[in-house]
Amino acid sequence: MIQIEGIEGLPEVGAGDDIAELVARSGVKVADGDILVVTSKIVSKAEGRVRQGESRAEAIEEETERVVARRGDLVIAETRHGFVMAAAGVDASNTEPGTILLLPEDSDASARRIRAGIRERLGADVGVIVSDTFGRPWRHGLTDLAIGAAGVRPLEDHRGQSDPYGNPLNATVTALIDEIAAAAELAKGKLAGIPIAIVRGLPHLITETDGPGITALLRPAGDDLFRHGSADVVYA
Incomplete structure (x- = not known):
């Protein structure tokens, strides 16, 4: 079972604040296998951006x-x-x-620092995702995506497997950290003043090392069919 809990009552974050310390002081229970999803805005504030x-x-x-x-x-x-x-x-x-x-200058590095801080202060081996809000082509509405990660498997590659009907999966690669970031936003919200959520029930996605972070999700220019955007830019 997957559970998502927003950490309420956190103070306003300012330059130089330690996000891991704020989590530790909140009194919320953090355990091995949890994933902390941290809104990029407070990371930017803490890092003076x-x-x-x-x-x-x-x-x-x-x-x-x-x-x-x-x-x-x-x-x-x-x-x-x-x-x-x-x-x-x-x-x-x-x-x-x-x-x-x-x-943030480097959201993967931010995630690694928060992860190390949680391990140091609370003794818990967690994953950390830094999230931000993105619009999407061809669809109305916004959703949160990962812009940094540490200690969480970023992708689930199903290529080479078969679906229940025996059809081969040739292109299915699931963006795990994006899915987790979007789900966590349901507990954080845009106006509730809850910048961090804890996602529980996915310990199998926690990695021993910090891992590749967001780099694994960035599509190379040569594979990007929509690289040039709209006709406004193409003709310009």
Whole structure:
């Protein structure tokens, strides 16, 4: 059985705060095999990725490695991390007025630090996922995806197996950490002030090492059929 519990009552996170320490102080029970899903916004705040009085448009330009599509003020961009997302991940929500948040410099490294901190303070061997909100082509609505991970198997490769009818699976690779990130958002929510959720019941996905992190999910440019985005960019 899979259980998801949001950690309530955490204080506002500021630069220099230790997220693992905040979890330890919360009093919530953390056990071997749990997976902590941490909203990237508090990681950005803890790591000082907050800008005051800076133009959001300028920040988007600085964080953009490649523009995929643009329409009016909306920019879909690839960041230097390899993520394709709106506004290059620059966000003005859930932060004080007049400030904007940038993505963590290296969310895999952030996840590794949190994982090591939980092991040190609580003696628990857990997995950690750093999540952020993404839109999706061809579908309305947003969902959370993983942008960093440590100690969690990122993918489940079913290629070479057969379904119950005997049909071979030739292309089925499940993005496990994305599925966990999206499920955890049901417990965190966007407005409830709950930035961390604990997912229980998936101990078989915990790995002894930190693992490859988000790198395993990033599609190489040569395999990306939609790399050039909309006709707006192609013709430009």
